[in-house]
Amino acid sequence: MPREIESRFEPTPPQRAFLNSKATIRAYGGAVGGGKSRAMCEQAFDWAVQHPGIQILMARAEHSAIIETTPKTMTDQVLPPEVIKASKRTMSEDWIEVYTEERGITSRINFIGFTNPTKWYSSEIGALFVDEAHETEERDITQFLIRMRQRCPACVKAERKD
Numbered sequence: 001m002p003r004e005i006e007s008r009f010e011p012t013p014p015q016r017a018f019l020n021s022k023a024t025i026r027a028y029g030g031a032v033g034g035g036k037s038r039a040m041c042e043q044a045f046d047w048a049v050q051h052p053g054i055q056i057l058m059a060r061a062e063h064s065a066i067i068e069t070t071p072k073t074m075t076d077q078v079l080p081p082e083v084i085k086a087s088k089r090t091m092s093e094d095w096i097e098v099y100t101e102e103r104g105i106t107s108r109i110n111f112i113g114f115t116n117p118t119k120w121y122s123s124e125i126g127a128l129f130v131d132e133a134h135e136t137e138e139r140d141i142t143q144f145l146i147r148m149r150q151r152c153p154a155c156v157k158a159e160r161k162d
Contacts, residue, residue: 007042009078015039019046025145027133037070040129041078044109047127048098049083052105054126055150061135063113067094070131071111092116114140126150 011019018028018039028036044056058074060066071094075084085099085106094111112120114136125147130136 009042011039019043037073037131038077040131041070041074044127044129045078045098048107048109049100051126052100052107054107055124056107056109056127056129057112057120057125057144058109058129058131059112059114060131061114063092063115066111066113066131071096074109120144120147123147124150
């Protein structure tokens with residue numbers, strides 16, 4: 001049985017509404033400091049644990065903008081250090097692998113910019129989060145939404161056995 005990961009996060013009512021929404025595509029807006037990025041990071045972490053092997057993209061218009069913001073929120077406020085299996089931070093690639101005891105599978109949270117998306121065009125993506133969406137062109141987001149096709153690793157393995 002997977003071990004429980006204790007959360008100290010106490011969502012505000014708007015954060016709770018965002019996190020509890022069952023909508024496929026959601027948006028969360030508000031004032032500076034209202035907790036939008038934190039809620040997004042909390043949701044990404046929850047999905048990384050609930051869906052081992054998921055490929056999550058967290059994006060902003062520019063890669064240089066996201067590397068100074070969202071990964072810091074993720075590592076400083078959301079992820080317990082013991083779940084980080086590996087990470088990489090370079091000028092062109094930033095990611096964190098989250099280890100889940102269930103099936104020994106890691107999930108990856110990638111921090112990307114929309115300015116050079118071609119590396120992701122053949123990828124299977126499980127979730128896309130756009131931080132500061134007002135900075136982003138709709139066509140950039142659409143290019144990623146059509147790549148939301150990742151299937152769970154257990155489902156793929158089950159098909160191979162048939």
